[in-house]
Amino acid sequence: MQILDPILQTHGLSVYYDAKKAVTDVDLDVARNRITAIIGPSGCGKSTLLRCFNRMNDLIPSARVEGQVLFDGLDLYGHDVDPTEIRYEIGMVFQRPNPFPKSIYDNVAFGPRINGFQGDIAELVERSLVRAALWDEVKDRLKASALSLSGGQQQRLCIARALAVEPRVILMDEPCSALDPIATLAIEELMRELSEDYSIIIVTHNMQQAARVSHYTAFLMVEEARVGFLVEFGESRQIFTNPEDERTEAYITGRFG
Amino acid sequence: MARDVVSPPLGHGTRSGWKRKLPEQAIAVVLFLSSSLSILITVCIVAVLLFEAIAFFADVTLWEFITGTRWTPLFSSKQFGVLALVAGTTLTAVLAMAVALPLGLLSAIYLSEYAPDRVRRVVKPILEVLAGIPTVVYGYFALLFVTPILRGISGDIAVFNALSASIVMGIMILPMVSSLSEDAMRAVPRNLREAAYALGSTKLEVSTLVVVPAALSGIMSAFILAVSRAIGETMIVTIAAGQNPSFTLNPFIPIETMTAYIVQVSQGDAPAGSIEFKTIFAVALLLFVITLVMNLLSQYVVSRFREEYE
Amino acid sequence: MSIISQSQFQRRRARRKWMGRAFYGLCLLSVTIALGMLALLLVYLLIQGVTGIDWSFLTSFASRHPDKAGIEAAMLGSIYVVIVAGVVSFTLGVATALYLEEYAARSKFAKIAKINIANLAGVPSIVYGILGLQIFVHSLHLGKSVLAGGFTLALLVLPIVIVAAGEAVRAVPPSLREGSYALGATRWQVLWHMVIPQAFPGILTGVILAVSRAIGETAPLIAMGALTFVPFTPDSPLSRFTVLPIQIFNWTSRPQAGFQEAAAAGIIVLLVILLVMNAGAVFLRNRFQNKWEG
Numbered sequence: 070m071q072i073l074d075p076i077l078q079t080h081g082l083s084v085y086y087d088a089k090k091a092v093t094d095v096d097l098d099v100a101r102n103r104i105t106a107i108i109g110p111s112g113c114g115k116s117t118l119l120r121c122f123n124r125m126n127d128l129i130p131s132a133r134v135e136g137q138v139l140f141d142g143l144d145l146y147g148h149d150v151d152p153t154e155i156r157y158e159i160g161m162v163f164q165r166p167n168p169f170p171k172s173i174y175d176n177v178a179f180g181p182r183i184n185g186f187q188g189d190i191a192e193l194v195e196r197s198l199v200r201a202a203l204w205d206e207v208k209d210r211l212k213a214s215a216l217s218l219s220g221g222q223q224q225r226l227c228i229a230r231a232l233a234v235e236p237r238v239i240l241m242d243e244p245c246s247a248l249d250p251i252a253t254l255a256i257e258e259l260m261r262e263l264s265e266d267y268s269i270i271i272v273t274h275n276m277q278q279a280a281r282v283s284h285y286t287a288f289l290m291v292e293e294a295r296v297g298f299l300v301e302f303g304e305s306r307q308i309f310t311n312p313e314d315e316r317t318e319a320y321i322t323g324r325f326g
Numbered sequence: 327m328a329r330d331v332v333s334p335p336l337g338h339g340t341r342s343g344w345k346r347k348l349p350e351q352a353i354a355v356v357l358f359l360s361s362s363l364s365i366l367i368t369v370c371i372v373a374v375l376l377f378e379a380i381a382f383f384a385d386v387t388l389w390e391f392i393t394g395t396r397w398t399p400l401f402s403s404k405q406f407g408v409l410a411l412v413a414g415t416t417l418t419a420v421l422a423m424a425v426a427l428p429l430g431l432l433s434a435i436y437l438s439e440y441a442p443d444r445v446r447r448v449v450k451p452i453l454e455v456l457a458g459i460p461t462v463v464y465g466y467f468a469l470l471f472v473t474p475i476l477r478g479i480s481g482d483i484a485v486f487n488a489l490s491a492s493i494v495m496g497i498m499i500l501p502m503v504s505s506l507s508e509d510a511m512r513a514v515p516r517n518l519r520e521a522a523y524a525l526g527s528t529k530l531e532v533s534t535l536v537v538v539p540a541a542l543s544g545i546m547s548a549f550i551l552a553v554s555r556a557i558g559e560t561m562i563v564t565i566a567a568g569q570n571p572s573f574t575l576n577p578f579i580p581i582e583t584m585t586a587y588i589v590q591v592s593q594g595d596a597p598a599g600s601i602e603f604k605t606i607f608a609v610a611l612l613l614f615v616i617t618l619v620m621n622l623l624s625q626y627v628v629s630r631f632r633e634e635y636e
Numbered sequence: 637m638s639i640i641s642q643s644q645f646q647r648r649r650a651r652r653k654w655m656g657r658a659f660y661g662l663c664l665l666s667v668t669i670a671l672g673m674l675a676l677l678l679v680y681l682l683i684q685g686v687t688g689i690d691w692s693f694l695t696s697f698a699s700r701h702p703d704k705a706g707i708e709a710a711m712l713g714s715i716y717v718v719i720v721a722g723v724v725s726f727t728l729g730v731a732t733a734l735y736l737e738e739y740a741a742r743s744k745f746a747k748i749a750k751i752n753i754a755n756l757a758g759v760p761s762i763v764y765g766i767l768g769l770q771i772f773v774h775s776l777h778l779g780k781s782v783l784a785g786g787f788t789l790a791l792l793v794l795p796i797v798i799v800a801a802g803e804a805v806r807a808v809p810p811s812l813r814e815g816s817y818a819l820g821a822t823r824w825q826v827l828w829h830m831v832i833p834q835a836f837p838g839i840l841t842g843v844i845l846a847v848s849r850a851i852g853e854t855a856p857l858i859a860m861g862a863l864t865f866v867p868f869t870p871d872s873p874l875s876r877f878t879v880l881p882i883q884i885f886n887w888t889s890r891p892q893a894g895f896q897e898a899a900a901a902g903i904i905v906l907l908v909i910l911l912v913m914n915a916g917a918v919f920l921r922n923r924f925q926n927k928w929e930g
Contacts, residue, residue: 128817130742156820163818167811169830180819183829227815234819353824354739360731361740364753364798367791371763374770429666436663449667456674458910460852462881463903466888467677470684470896497673504670530656551758558760560855561881565888585855588762592859606859610766614759621758625751 072098072285076238076268077122081136084117084126091117092297094136097287099238104260104269106283106305108276110325113289114297115272119240122270123159124152140238157184159238160231165247166223168215168230173198173207176215176226180234193233201229202259221252225259232263239263241271245278257282276321280309288317375614378607385601391608395573397582399605400591406605408612410571414581418492418563419556421577425496426552430503431538431545437504438511439533450505457501465565468494473566486568486580495562503552510544511537543631550624554617560585584613681907685900693901707902709866710883713782714851714909716870717879720786721793721850726843728790729797733839734827736798737805757795764792765859773861780861781874788860789853793846800842804835837924844917848910854881880906 075098084092092114099105107115117126124145126132138145145155157180169176177194186193194211198204203225207218215226224244231239241260245253260269260282273279279286286309287302301314312318319325383391386406394407433453437446473490476483483489514537522532538545568580569590582590588606596602640648696706732749740746768788778784808831816826832839857879858864864886866878880902887899 123818125814125818128814153817153820153822156818161818163811163814165811167809167815169812169815170834179816179829183816183819183821183825230815230819350822350824354735357731357735357739360728361735361745361749363728364732364749364756364794367756367767367794368752370771371759371767374767375763378770429669432663432666433670436660436667440660440663449671452671452674456670458848458852458914459677460854460881460906460910462852462854462885462888463677463681463907466884466899466903467680469888471676471680497670500670528652528656530659531652533659554758558758558762560760560762561885564855565885585760585762588766589855589858592765592861593864606766610763614763617758617760618755621755625754 072100074101075099076101076141077270078139079121079136080139082118082121082138083135084114084121085133085135086129087131087133090294090296092289095289095299097299097302099268099270100285101268102264102266103284104264104271104282105285105287106279107270107272107287107289108274108279108320109289109297109300110291110320111274112295112297113291115274115289116242117297118289119242119270119272120161122238122240123156123161125161127152157234158236159240160234160236161240161242162224162227162231162244164243166220166227168218168223168226170214170216172212173215173218173226174211177229177233180230184234194229197229197233198226200232200263201225202255202262203229219252220248221255224248224252224256228256228259228263236267238268238270241269243272243274246274253278276309280305288312288314288320290316290320371614375607375611378604379611382601382604382608385604386608397571397587399602400594404601407573408584408609410573411582411584411587411609412612413573413575414488414563414567414571415557415583415585417488417575417577417581418495418559418567418583419553421489421492422495422499422556422559423549423553425493426499426503426556427549429496430500430548430552431507433500433504434507434511434545435533435538438508439529439537453501453504456497457505459498461498461559461561462565464494464498465491465562468562468566480578483578484568484580486566486570487578488563488567488581489577491563491565491567492577494566495556495559498559498562499552499555502555503548506548506551507541507545510541510548513544514540540633543628543633546631547624547628550620550627554620554624557620558585558613558617560589564589584609588613681900681903684897685902685904688897688901689904693898694905707880707883707905709869710878710880710902711905712869713862713866713877714879714881716782716873717785717789717857717877718847718851720783720873721789722843722847724787724790725794725797725846725850726839729794729842729846730801730832730839732794732798733801733805734832737802738823738827738831753795753798757799760855761792761853762855762859764788765856767791768856768860779874780863780876782870782877783873785857785860785862785877785879788856789850792853792856793850796846796849797839797842800845801835801839804838804842805831807838808834837921840924841917841921844913844920848913851879851909851913852881852906854879854885857882858885880909 077099079095079097082092082095082097083090095118107118109115120126121134121138122145126134134146140155140158144150169179171179174194177197178190181190181193195204198207203222206222215223218226245256248256257278260271263269271279271283283305285303286305288300288308289297290300291297301308301312301317303313308317309321312321391406391408393409394405395409396405396407397410398405437450441449468490472494473483473485473487476487476490477485518536518540519532522536527535563583564586567583567586569582569586570580571582571587572579574581587609591602591606693706694711695708736746736749765788768784768791772778772784772787773780812830812834813826816830821829862882863876863878864882866876870877884899884902884906887895887902890896
């Protein structure tokens, strides 16, 4: 399907770990200011694909990428592109909340500080915490340790931390899988709010979540060679009610995965 | 939040309001140089020792050095048989091991298999204290406490003797044997012990027939390292064992070890370039080679014979 | 197949039990001997030396007369040398550990370097003294100075710092590093702002271990040319010096009883310094470790 003016695009994207291919030939468009979900059975390369967008795979010595990833037309893997600069524009929230062992304030301020932000950091911290729907709960104890927060609060803190560097895209790698249902709903609600200003890509193994939250969905799976590939991509409404590919239908009706 | 600032294209340095970063390359180079230093140290040790030792062997044949049994470079009639020193080192090391190995291993078995956790938490740090006491203190103890007691037992024991120094050296090395052996034994998984207990074994049988063999490579490596330590030990033997190189295995008379000899000459006035000065390097080279071989051996033992528990 | 009789089994079992108890006694005896020797050593030292410690002892210089002997020069020499050794081994040790664990992890260079460091840890300390003599004293023209002594000891204890710092760095959870990278940090920024602060208690422990070792060393400093009789306090990094262990060694070797008591007193001072350092280490480490526990 055709996305007009995508913010991210992949062309023929493949990922290798040494000689082993993990993901093959993915062509994907990510819509601007929408939520795109990537679903699929475990081991199909969803996280690997996600991490291509902010070049976190660079941190793994054996990882190698072929094909193109375009961000507003710019080739992310071009040879004069600095991976660390990409990560301000494309932020990431991880599966297990990983707040730094510092105060709540210092967690959110970490990104701006190390990048030499010259403006008013306190104001940036407040703005980010407001955007992450956490401000009211922590405004009186910004100096408290981040580790004293509950799981759901910690994850919202990680979102605030990612927002503080003012990205345009937020990548979320199964952000709710370590959280209880109430915290999960809070995060999903937050995602919907954020998608008005940010483009969000979420990897999830929870199909109901993908159906609830996302505008577009990409379905990946593995074949016998254990290489992940893109089966189908489309509007979530269509994928979950009337998928075109029978493998997609088999997955969403629970016949495997 | 409306984006009212257009970000500059990626990869071209600064974002509006965000500072540049330090050159990463320079830091990586500095850190690399620092870690190369450790390799440089080894190279320098070898170079320094070889340089003067080669000059020494221009004057003294390798054969005489390695096979001679009289060592008198500081006297007017000079003989350069290093075996006299090697004998002293060997004697003290062997006697020290006779103390450290059994006591150390038994202590390790106690701490690993028998001791309740409370006791272990107290005893283990105290043993570490033994390891942290400066060797000059042990030398003092050997000469002024142990030697008079030994001489009280038998008047034939000289004031400077190998036995006194060795006993104290053994106590000093005991924590090393105990700690390394205990680590090896604690690495043996519980289910091996439980299987043996389930067959009706006593604790002695489990410890000696199951745990120790299962941890053998680590224990052997600990032993080898302890021997190497004993060979390289300086102050205890310098203070208590004497300065009388003698090709003997008699523990009751003064001897001299390789390390004590180096201290002796260093304290003296041997002018640089003299044959006496060069003997330091020849002896040190031999010492270095011996301990290096033992250390490599201990690493080899662990890597080659490491037990797989799964 | 022959099965032993019930009574045979009972007899054997009794004997096995008895042997087990005897073995347990043997193990306990070993530990007791070790601890007993320690107690003996400390008690003997206290008896011999504690009366000799007074203010004049701490502030006089060594002398030919046992009752006028003091350790001021040796103590100051020890402190200066150990400060140099501590600073140098800390910087080089942490830098090396960072490179081997972060930049060059799993590379061939790192493997070789680690084997090399393990071997350096096993080199007899007196060999370091000879190295120091030729390189620092002669080649680099530092003379038999505090600086040369400090550098020599720094090389000796460097493996201790490297190993401790390496373990501390490895123990920092990968999730913290990932979180930092995902915010756009460069490798050095991740190390400086996240890894080093997290690893700091472990690094500090390593430095204290190293310094504790350095302050007790005698042989390498003798080999490198430290004095054994110093009637002045070292006044510059290039001045000659002696250290407490060497002073103790010197007094121990003298026949007069007065000197031997002075040696005991000096040993007590040395052990007290060590005790204070290690207690300080434990305290500092606990303080840093519990800071951010949730």
